[in-house]
Amino acid sequence: MANYLELFQIPNSFKFHRGGYIEQGILAYETWGELNADKSNAILILTGLSADSHAARHSQNDTAGWWEYMIGSGKAIDTDQWFVVCASSLGSCKGSTGPCSPNPQTGQPYRFDFPDLTLEDIANSTKLLCESIGIKQLHAMVGPSMGGMSALALLLNHKNYTRHLIHIASGMASPPFSTAIRSLQREAILKDENFNKGFYSTNNWPEEGMKFARKIGMLSYRSATEWRDRFPRSLKQIPEHAFGIEFPVESYLEHHANQFIHKFDPISYLYLSRAMDWFNGESYATAKDKNPLADVTLKSALIVGAHTDLLFPIELQEELFELLNDSGCDSTLTITDSIQGHDAFLVDQTVFSDLVGNYLNQTV
Amino acid sequence: MANYLELFQIPNSFKFHRGGYIEQGILAYETWGELNADKSNAILILTGLSADSHAARHSQNDTAGWWEYMIGSGKAIDTDQWFVVCASSLGSCKGSTGPCSPNPQTGQPYRFDFPDLTLEDIANSTKLLCESIGIKQLHAMVGPSMGGMSALALLLNHKNYTRHLIHIASGMASPPFSTAIRSLQREAILKDENFNKGFYSTNNWPEEGMKFARKIGMLSYRSATEWRDRFPRSLKQIPEHAFGIEFPVESYLEHHANQFIHKFDPISYLYLSRAMDWFNGESYATAKDKNPLADVTLKSALIVGAHTDLLFPIELQEELFELLNDSGCDSTLTITDSIQGHDAFLVDQTVFSDLVGNYLNQTV
Structure with a gap:
């Protein structure tokens, strides 16, 4: 365990949204800045699928984080002003309890005995973490990609736990196109012989499956527009063998x-x-309220998408914007011209810094 | 060999664009309508990757073809008026000579001894076929998808062999995003153990590789928009095992x-x-002419794309339109609102019938 991580032991059994539970569950998390006296300046970052708690460098760890440009002293999420919390998701493999963690009842990794994980579980466990730190209500949640859906899961289950929401490159549910991509990624891992129904080891790792899954995912992270500019046709290599790597985009994926x-x-x-x-955020709709966000007490929300995002296309952000406005929340929708597709929030620094920073300033 | 196919034996050795040759090469083809006395009413259809010569039913074969709605008596490509030719591509496996055909020198399938195949070879062999039928100049070439690039290959190498061009869902070159998808498809086939460096057999077929390759391809054939309407989230199945098929889009791919x-x-x-x-059509540019289509003597061209096409996005059709206009060709660009993505030309019958039919009427 990296010594810069703080560990939150989830009290009692943690019950999963679809059934099952774990004992002695742990969330690894990091914080930046100071919680103020009335505990009103907390911002929770909910991460994308493969990100961890290390969103930015801090006094205990000088390695750049995955959202380094966004979080820090004087940056858009200004740690001189805000107390920022980011956890590795429950179910992940970055210090928090997940399928590869030892099951305390057996001493062996859970593997497929780990309960069915939902974003509601990530949301609920993260809320327990925040409460353990003394945060009665968040100033804001910030969720890009999967984190945007986790933030909605938290909002839908704890309707007044946050005053503001920054929702980036995400939506109320995955469109079938994104589900198809992820389904093929899962299939690539599952069909690797080394995966061995989950009984792989470091020396017998499903390398081919993980590699192919990543390549499939990469089809959806950037955009055709960015790739067209990035990979000139003139850079072709002589392949080592027939059907070996030849095109620049193949080297990049590899x-x-x-x-x-x-x-x-x-x-x-x-x-x-x-x-x-x-x-599926829409599944929270009731007979009384077709709008699943009707009861939410958010003061305001910023919803951001990119025209070139294939994984969470802008229709999803437009849909969320409509639902939040309909619920009486003062929400703002911004669709950027970033060419970096789904990854724009990681790459298009000026645009996203300005959006997040200006919005947070307005919430004070 | 299906008895409705006509077979054209390519005379002499057929030399490939990148080197190598085959002897006794064959193109399987079909025709519709009658070649008129001055042989001026011929329309050549160049096919997509997986299509064959059977574009529509005819007197010898009543099975519906892959472009049934487009070709026939009274249809957009009216076989009462036009003499229509469609061949299975050289290199394909639908009656024309390809890597799985026996090499006459050994009696065994060529497999990877088949010469490196380019679209120029498909174009050149198809032109030999047309000439053998007595067609000195085509009235028009019609090429959707890969066929659009094969048509450009023919045009770039035989600049006055056709008077008109209908170019659909294609472009001067594959963008890196499309190359990435095809690269992953090839990787899926090559890494199937049953592929066995090409020494597979009917009983030992690379089924998993072919299946996975098709699934990857299907990400690019329709559009996220169409899938969103087609696959309601409410239709989820109970999977047979953890991570089994559960989402409607997974059943569809399967x-x-x-x-x-x-x-x-x-x-x-x-x-x-x-x-x-x-x-790469752009590689035909010369020091004298940066426009590779500068010398083309086309009278007119219709270029069609769809906003939702991921595989050949509309920038490609816009680029071709500019090049053809710049070369003095009277070209028309139409970008449709079809939601069916790359496959729109196969599915959005009314729109594509009207476009192709009206254009051909104007060429008379």
């Missing part, structure tokens, strides 16, 4: 997929990926 | 991929897929 193979646990990946496809 | 496994030869698929990625 390079990035190779880097990913051992960065994430295969079963964790399956659980989190399925959780994204299971999430 | 069903269609299963149908494809034995419909196409795996090595042929690899060769044709790579040929699409190799094609």
Whole structure:
């Protein structure tokens, strides 16, 4: 366990949304800034599927985080002003309890004995963490990608736990196109012989499956527009063998997929990926309220999408904007011209810094 | 060999664009309508990757073809008026010579001894076929998808062999996003153990690889918009096992991929897929003419794309339109609102019938 992580032991049994429970569950988390006296300046970051709690560097860890440009002193999420919390998701493999963690009842990894994981479980466990730190209500939740859906899961289950929401490159539910991509990623992992029904080991890792899954995912992270500019046709290589790597985009996929193979646990990946496809904010609609967000007491929300996002296309952000406005929440919808597709929030720094920073300033 | 196919034996050795040759090459083809006395009413259809010569029913075969709604008496490509020719591509596995055909020198299938196939080879062999039928100049070429690039290959190498061009859902070159999808399809086939470096057999077929390749391809054939309407989230199934088929889009991919496994030869698929990625119409530019189509003597062209096409996005059709206009060709660009993505030309019958029919009427 990295010593810069703080560990929250979830009290009692943690009951999962679809049934089942774990004992002695742990969430690994990090914080930036100071919680003020009336505990009103807390911002919770909910992460994408493969991200961890290390969103930015801090006094205990000088390594750049996955959202380094966004979080820090004087940055858009200004840690001089805000107390920022980010946890590795329950079910993940970055210090929080997940399918590859030992089951305290057996001492062996849970593997497929880990309960069915949903984004509601990520939301509920993260809320317990925040409460344990003394946060009675969040100033804001910030959720990009899967984190945006986790934020909605938290909002739908705890309707007044946050005053503001920043929802980025996400939506109320995965569209079938995104589910198809994730389904093929899961299939690639499951069909690797080394996956061995979950009984793989470091020395017998489903490398091919993880690599291929990553390549499939990469089809959806950037955009055709960005790739057209990035990969000139003139850069073709001579392949080492017939049908070997020849096109620039093939080298790119190969390079990035190779880097990913051992960065994430295969079963964790399956659980989190399925959780994204299971999430359906619309299922919270009731006979009384067709709008599942009708009872939410959010003061305001910022919803951001990118025209080039294939994974969470802008229709989803438009839909959420309508639902929140209909619920009486003062919401703002911004669709950016970023060419980086779904990953724009990680890459298009100026645009996203300005959006998040300006919005947070307005919430004070 | 299906007895409704006509067979054209390519005379002499057929030399490939990137080197190598075959002897006794054959193109399987079909025709509709009658060639008129001055042989001026011929329309050549160039096919997509997995299509064959059977574009529509005719007197010898009453089975519906892959473009049944488009071709026939009184239809957009009216066989009462036009003499229509469609061949299975060289390199394909539908009666024309390809990697799975026996090499006359050995009696064994060529497999990877088949010469490197390019769209130029498909174009050149198809032109030889047309000439053998007595067609000195085509009235028009019609090429959807890969066929659009094959048509450009023919045009770039034989600049006055056709008077008109109908170019649908295609472009001057594959964008990197499409190359990435095809690269992953090829990888899925190549990594199937049953593929066995090309030494598979009917009883030992790379079924998993072909199936997975088809699923990956299907990500790009329709559109996220169509899938959103087609697959309601409420239709979820109870999966037979953890991570089994559960979402409607998964059943859809599974069903269609299963149908494809034995419909196409795996090595042929690899060769044709790579040929699409190799094609680069822009490489025909010269120091004298930056516009590779500058010398083309086309009288007119119709270029059609769909806003929802992920595989050949509308930038490609816009680029071709500019190049043709710049070359003095009277060209028309139409971008449809079809929601069916790349497959729109197969599905959005009224829109595409009208476009093709009206255009052909104007060419008379």
